[in-house]
Amino acid sequence: MKYDPLLSGKKGFSFLWLLAMLFAVIWLVIAGAPFLFQIFTSIKTQGEFISGGLFKLPEKFSFDNYATVMKGGFYKYFFNSLVVIVVSLTLLLFISAFAAYPLSRMEFRLNKPIFAAIVAAMSIPIHITLIPVFIMSIRLNIYDKILALVGPNVAFNLPMSIFILTAFMQGISKEMEEAAEIDGCGKFYTFFKVILPLSKSGLATLGIYNGVVIWNEFIFVMVLTQTQASRTLPLAIWEYQGQYSMNTPLIMALLILSSLPVILLYIFSQDKLVKGMMAGAVKG
Numbered sequence: 001m002k003y004d005p006l007l008s009g010k011k012g013f014s015f016l017w018l019l020a021m022l023f024a025v026i027w028l029v030i031a032g033a034p035f036l037f038q039i040f041t042s043i044k045t046q047g048e049f050i051s052g053g054l055f056k057l058p059e060k061f062s063f064d065n066y067a068t069v070m071k072g073g074f075y076k077y078f079f080n081s082l083v084v085i086v087v088s089l090t091l092l093l094f095i096s097a098f099a100a101y102p103l104s105r106m107e108f109r110l111n112k113p114i115f116a117a118i119v120a121a122m123s124i125p126i127h128i129t130l131i132p133v134f135i136m137s138i139r140l141n142i143y144d145k146i147l148a149l150v151g152p153n154v155a156f157n158l159p160m161s162i163f164i165l166t167a168f169m170q171g172i173s174k175e176m177e178e179a180a181e182i183d184g185c186g187k188f189y190t191f192f193k194v195i196l197p198l199s200k201s202g203l204a205t206l207g208i209y210n211g212v213v214i215w216n217e218f219i220f221v222m223v224l225t226q227t228q229a230s231r232t233l234p235l236a237i238w239e240y241q242g243q244y245s246m247n248t249p250l251i252m253a254l255l256i257l258s259s260l261p262v263i264l265l266y267i268f269s270q271d272k273l274v275k276g277m278m279a280g281a282v283k284g
Helices: 005-042 046-052 064-071 074-105 111-121 126-139 147-170 174-182 187-198 200-215 219-224 233-240 248-279
Strands: none
Touching: 005 248, 046 248, 064 074, 064 248, 074 111, 074 147, 074 187, 074 200, 074 233, 074 248, 111 147, 126 147, 126 219, 147 200, 147 219, 174 187, 187 200, 200 248, 219 233, 233 248
């Protein structure tokens, strides 16, 4: 039989495709199993969960746990989380864009030292700042207020955001900026009319990443808040556990309700991300 390199290439491609699909299915099972466990546990009663075992399917589908969670303080926690993520993301993306523009498009003496300091700030562990941030929030009289959570969310996610957005803006064609300057646009107008619109995909990426991080933030919420009026969804789990026991089905129902906004945010942001990339910044 005569050897056909074209046919061999097709067979090799098919084998690699099947192998990739196999790994994708395996990863889907690994990633989806915990979520399925949450769903099935959330529709069990506490007695059924204790007596039936962890992985036993529920005898009947009951959404009483979801009703109990919704009747509790879920709406207050959800509203607090929504306020924190909207304010934090708005400030974070705005400051990151303003900082990344001169670092990526302008030549000045302190450009590299400032960028190096921003990169170095990425290595600072969050946990060593808990006590200073706690003391600062008390002195500023914002302890146990939603405002106390905005500052840390912006400050500790800012270095990574500036780093990513600076690298993204460096890839935008300089000819477009020069054309805007020839038309009489200043730096301020060029930033808002040229650079910022072409950075939508980068901003969408940062919005997805930072949105998930801020929504799931736990340590600063625990340290900087004390009452239910100021706490966000990650701390709502404390409502359903005591010193010696916890209501696991209720906690699972709470976790699913808490994760739904993040999933929806990712779905819609992913669509905007693809559109932003297809809209097309001309790379230099």
